[in-house]
Amino acid sequence: MTLRAAVLGHPIGHSKSPALHRAAYAQLGADLAYEAIDVTVDALPVFMAGVRGDGRWRGLSVTMPLKAAMAAEVDDIRGVARQLGVINTVAFESGPHDGSPARLVGYNTDVAGIVNALRYAGATAKPVAVVLGGGGTAAAAIAAMKEFGAASVAVYVRDVARAAEARAAAAAVGLSLQVLPLTGAAPAVAAADVVISTLPPRAADGVAEELARHGSLVDGVLLDVAYDPWPSRIATVFSDAGGRVVPGLEMLLYQAVEQVRYFTGLEGPAAAEVIDVMCDAVGAPRRAF
Structure with missing residues (x-):
């Protein structure tokens, strides 16, 4: 029986998660099919009811705009996802061998993805931090900044x-938060040690043009979670101004590795080989994860 996993979101055609996960399962020799499924927030409860009735499922990756809505569809929420109420990973834990259905457990691997991507890029501890966007990925970015020791975060929306998701995340992790209009963000972006753009593709273009007109040199790190098209306009402007840029593909890789662990129990020496083939599948440089 071929087992199933998928990435859910709307829209979902651009996702590179299938390439990453399929490469991992091929390397592991796991009979686990992974697909992209377009699901809206309104359709999510019906979809999840069907999933519960199908014993082949092992995992779900969850992307925009479903990360908050998924919290109502699982049986348990663990780790930082419990604090944030934002889920990007659902693992199916087998129950007793009495025919009972699997338990659906929600996790958030976006936080680990952001933290590891920024650490690899040399982001400093206790940064002056700016987040662009206020949704589910922004919530993970706020939690990541807490791990970095930031005293506060300025969120531009x-x-x-x-x-609401950004405010709830800051309250949950005990971090001071300012919520400000996206128009006018450029000076703060130029002055920040860490900038995380969680906006959809091209949605940060206005900030990029404002930053270009601002004309200041920058000395921080930008992580732009939108990876298609790449480079984004804000990544190009930020790099031209002297900053270091981390493509969203790096974050996607780091968080996907954690998902594969949850879906398969991956650990030990096999993990390094799986990470290599995942990098190769999307044309990313191999990393020491």
Whole structure:
């Protein structure tokens, strides 16, 4: 029986998660099929009811706009996901061998993905931190900045009335937060030690043009989680101004490794080989994860 896993989101056609996961399972010799499935927030409860009735499922990767909504669809939430109420990973834990269904357990591997990607890029401890966007990935970015020892985070959003996930994340991890309009973010972006853009593709272009007009040199690190198209406009402008840029593909790789662990029990020497083939699958440089 071929087992199943998938990435869920809307839209989902651009996702590189299938390439990453399929490479990992091929390397492991796991009979685990992984696909991309377009699911809206409204359709999620019905989809998850169907998943519960199918014993072949082993894992779900969860992307925009489902990360907060998924919290209502699982049986347990663990780790930092419990604090944030934001889930990007669902693992299916087998119950007793009495025919009972698997338990659905929610995790958040985005935080580890952000932390590891920034550490590899040499981000400093206790940074002056700026986050662009206020949704589920921004919540993970705020938790990551807490791990880095930031005293506070400035979050810039298109609508200051719609940053509930960012506000809840800051309260959950005990971090001071400012929520500010995205227009006018350029000076703070230029001055920050760490900038994390969690905006959809091209949504940060306005900030990029503002930064280009601002004309200041930068000395920080930008992680742009949007990886298609690449380089993004904000990545190009930030790099041209002297900053270091981490492509979103790096974060995707780091968080996907953790998902593969949850879905298969991956550990030990096999992990290094799996990481190598995942990097190769998306044309990324091999990393010491």
